Amino acid sequence: MTPSTLLLLLADGRFPAGAHAHSGGLEAAVGAGRVTDLATLAAFLRGRLATAGLVGAAFAAAAHRAAGQPDRAGLLALLDAELDARTAAEALRRVSRRQGRALLRAGKAVWPTAGFADLPTAGGGPHQPLVLGLLSAAAGLTRPETALTAAYQTVTGAASAGVRLLGLDPYRVQALLVDLAAACDRTAAEADRAAGEPPWRLPAAAAPLADIHAEVHATWEVRLFAS
Amino acid sequence: MRPEPTPSPRPQPTGQTGYPEHDETVPHTHPEPGVDPHAPLAAAGRALRVGIGGPVGSGKTALVAALCRAFADELRLGVVTNDIYTTEDADFLRRAGVLDPDRIRAVETGCCPHTAIRDDIGANLDAVDELEETFGALDLVLVESGGDNLTATFSRGLVDRQIFVVDVAGGDKVPRKGGPGVTAADLLVINKTDLAPLVGADLQVMDRDSRARRGDLPTVFLSIVQDRQAGQVADWVRHELAHHRAAQATGVPAGRG
Amino acid sequence: MRAVARLVAHPDGRGGTRLTELAGEPPLLLRRTGHRGPVAEVYVVGAAAGPLAGDDLRLEIEVTTGAAVRVHTVAASVALPGRVGATSRMMVSARVHPGAALHWLPEQTVAAAGCAHLAESRVEVAEGATLTWRDELICGRHAEEPGDAVLHTVVDLAGRPLLRQTLAVGPQAPGWSGPAVLGGAPATGSLLVLHPDRPADPPWVHPGGTAARLPLAGGPATLWTATAPDAHTLRSHLEP
Numbered sequence: 001m002t003p004s005t006l007l008l009l010l011a012d013g014r015f016p017a018g019a020h021a022h023s024g025g026l027e028a029a030v031g032a033g034r035v036t037d038l039a040t041l042a043a044f045l046r047g048r049l050a051t052a053g054l055v056g057a058a059f060a061a062a063a064h065r066a067a068g069q070p071d072r073a074g075l076l077a078l079l080d081a082e083l084d085a086r087t088a089a090e091a092l093r094r095v096s097r098r099q100g101r102a103l104l105r106a107g108k109a110v111w112p113t114a115g116f117a118d119l120p121t122a123g124g125g126p127h128q129p130l131v132l133g134l135l136s137a138a139a140g141l142t143r144p145e146t147a148l149t150a151a152y153q154t155v156t157g158a159a160s161a162g163v164r165l166l167g168l169d170p171y172r173v174q175a176l177l178v179d180l181a182a183a184c185d186r187t188a189a190e191a192d193r194a195a196g197e198p199p200w201r202l203p204a205a206a207a208p209l210a211d212i213h214a215e216v217h218a219t220w221e222v223r224l225f226a227s
Numbered sequence: 228m229r230p231e232p233t234p235s236p237r238p239q240p241t242g243q244t245g246y247p248e249h250d251e252t253v254p255h256t257h258p259e260p261g262v263d264p265h266a267p268l269a270a271a272g273r274a275l276r277v278g279i280g281g282p283v284g285s286g287k288t289a290l291v292a293a294l295c296r297a298f299a300d301e302l303r304l305g306v307v308t309n310d311i312y313t314t315e316d317a318d319f320l321r322r323a324g325v326l327d328p329d330r331i332r333a334v335e336t337g338c339c340p341h342t343a344i345r346d347d348i349g350a351n352l353d354a355v356d357e358l359e360e361t362f363g364a365l366d367l368v369l370v371e372s373g374g375d376n377l378t379a380t381f382s383r384g385l386v387d388r389q390i391f392v393v394d395v396a397g398g399d400k401v402p403r404k405g406g407p408g409v410t411a412a413d414l415l416v417i418n419k420t421d422l423a424p425l426v427g428a429d430l431q432v433m434d435r436d437s438r439a440r441r442g443d444l445p446t447v448f449l450s451i452v453q454d455r456q457a458g459q460v461a462d463w464v465r466h467e468l469a470h471h472r473a474a475q476a477t478g479v480p481a482g483r484g
Numbered sequence: 485m486r487a488v489a490r491l492v493a494h495p496d497g498r499g500g501t502r503l504t505e506l507a508g509e510p511p512l513l514l515r516r517t518g519h520r521g522p523v524a525e526v527y528v529v530g531a532a533a534g535p536l537a538g539d540d541l542r543l544e545i546e547v548t549t550g551a552a553v554r555v556h557t558v559a560a561s562v563a564l565p566g567r568v569g570a571t572s573r574m575m576v577s578a579r580v581h582p583g584a585a586l587h588w589l590p591e592q593t594v595a596a597a598g599c600a601h602l603a604e605s606r607v608e609v610a611e612g613a614t615l616t617w618r619d620e621l622i623c624g625r626h627a628e629e630p631g632d633a634v635l636h637t638v639v640d641l642a643g644r645p646l647l648r649q650t651l652a653v654g655p656q657a658p659g660w661s662g663p664a665v666l667g668g669a670p671a672t673g674s675l676l677v678l679h680p681d682r683p684a685d686p687p688w689v690h691p692g693g694t695a696a697r698l699p700l701a702g703g704p705a706t707l708w709t710a711t712a713p714d715a716h717t718l719r720s721h722l723e724p
């Protein structure tokens with residue numbers, strides 16, 4: 001298989017890593033009445049891409065870079081702490097680790113020879129972007145491909161949740177994603193560049209409402225999505 | 228010629244189950260609270276995981292509660308539910324009186340109940356792991372699917388056996404429609420037989436059609452309101468559990484019992 | 485305009501705090517206004533309006549073991565456009581030693597139309613130090629769309645990352661006013677509270693759904709974060 005097929009496999013929402021159960025904060029934003037239609041969904045996706053998307057992609061790319069370094073375990077531990085420091089909401093830290101755990105489960109089953117033992121798992125599992133970085137390195141993907149996969153998934157997951165939660169026309173939601181494609185490419189390129197920097201300088205784009213929404217969502221009695 | 232069917236319980240519209248109600252006049256002991264009454268499992272023993280699927284409202288949660296009642300003093304239980312899980316559900320199972328609510332884990336399915344039990348089972352597996360991390364070895368884990376349609380089934384990567392629950396109120400045509408749940412589940416439960424006269428469902432028709440669909444696979448008619456411990460289903464689970472343990476002991480991969 | 489100001493605090497040996505350095509240059513002047521108990525109180529006295537794009541202002545703070553300082557600014561700073569293509573910078577760097585306390589409680593930064601502003605905070609806190617750190621951003625003066633402003637906060641506790649966040653608003657920040665980031669709120673900010681011997685409280689969200697208390701992962705620290713319709717409401721969420 002060529003690396004580009006592997007890229008498509010890893011980025012595919014059908015890759016069994018639990019993506020279907022996460023709305024990327026959209027369920028809470030819908031619940032708060034802030035996302036109601038295509039236009040507000042588009043704005044949501046743009047903001048999410050520029051914040052969580054950039055940070056996640058940069059950390060995935062940085063983990064990919066760490067995979068080949070002599071002090072891999074030390075670097076991964078540092079990335080873990082740096083990502084925690086960028087995730088002010090405990091609910092979001094939990095979600096990232098839960099998704100990391102799901103991806104790791106799939107990764108271990110699909111690439112049994114790849115090593116993941118040095119992933120920091122304190123706090124309920126390894127952070128998802130770190131797992132993604134190591135997994136795509138194991139799969140032979142490049143660093144830019146890794147960043148692209150991460151950025152892409154932060155918008156596609158929320159977009160498909162929008163279709164399910166708001167009953168939006170799936171063709172028009174897909175058109176939104178097409179409109180966003182160039183921004184997604186740019187975000188991935190920026191994340192890939194940033195991954196060359198020392199960990200403390202990695203992007204830290206924050207979104208106050210993402211934190212607030214996540215903590216509200218965690219208190220809901222009935223949730224359709226895990227995040 | 229069709230092979231001789233395994234003894235499939237006959238319809239019992241009268242609610243006669245053959246299982247005595249819990250009788251306080253008969254001498255017996257309740258286990259000491261806080262003391263685990265169960266012998267420890269062999270270290271290698273993994274819990275039998277039984278999926279309970281079926282359409283919305285057919286009685287999956289009621290069956291989970293019935294099995295919890297049946298096994299309360301017998302097995303170390305855990306429950307994973309993919310149902311839209313409210314505190315009412317938790318209360319319901321708690322009131323069923325036999326399961327510590329901590330032993331119930333809810334999994335969010337992102338509006339895709341079938342995906343969570345079939346295509347992308349990680350969250351359910353995590354929930355099973357968490358139960359085992361919290362409570363140690365378990366004998367039986369029941370995994371309730373979210374109410375879905377007739378095409379939803381569990382992945383074999385998630386459960387060892389699956390029970391598909393339909394009800395007579397859905398119409399006596401349901402077994403004829405088939406679908407993987409009806410045709411291939413290890414046990415088909417046709418629930419709410421007490422309602423059959425009210426909804427004009429012909430249990431003989433349902434029995435005939437499910438035999439035609441299922442060949443040798445067993446079917447049970449049930450009314451949980453009349454049989455609070457779902458005796459026949461509990462017996463089936465005991466039987467499957469024995470097979471599962473034997474298979475684990477000999478290291479043979481667990482197949483259908 | 486370039487300006488550097490520096491504040492160094494030591495214990496005065498009588499339970500109070502002595503400011504051994506308190507030096508600035510226009511428009512970044514420092515005044516000691518008094519004390520509240522053992523805590524020395526200092527005001528940053530901004531001279532003119534600004535900063536203007538092209539300005540580069542730096543404030544360095546060091547609080548040594550046993551000293552305590554509270555720093556305010558006399559007025560909001562309004563980031564304004566200036567030299568074309570240039571950025572205004574306000575960089576505050578602070579070191580807080582073991583057993584020292586720093587409370588950084590300035591007035592808001594207002595991102596005026598057309599501005600290009602970077603506000604940067606770098607804080608190194610030792611184990612056993614106390615910190616209160618507030619940042620508030622108002623997006624545009626009255627009924628005006630803001631220019632580009634970035635609030636960048638880096639806090640290390642005992643050499644380990646505690647908080648990293650970059651909040652970007654304005655035309656260069658995609659989706660900043662949308663439902664994923666500020667939801668149309670023109671005011672936003674955060675208050676970091678680090679108490680060595682008080683564990684952080686669990687997460688809590690204000691019933692209005694626009695402010696939350698967030699316990700951080702890297703230490704006994706809480707981040708209060710808020711979005712608000714105006715500066716006054718914002719402040720009500722971010723009073724230490």
Ligand SMILES: Nc1nc2c(ncn2[C@@H]2O[C@H](COP(=O)(O)OP(=O)(O)OP(=O)(O)O)[C@@H](O)[C@H]2O)c(=O)[nH]1
Binds near residue numbers: 281285286289453
């Ligand atoms: N009459 C009658 N009602 C029953 C029986 N079993 C369950 N019910 C009732 O049917 C309703 C639905 O039962 P549940 O157990 O919640 O069904 P479910 O399949 O878990 O439903 P979902 O999870 O929402 O798909 C409840 O009101 C039960 O009390 C039965 O045997 N007879």
Ligand SMILES: [Mg+2]
Binds near residue numbers: 287288289310371
């Ligand atoms: Mg149910």
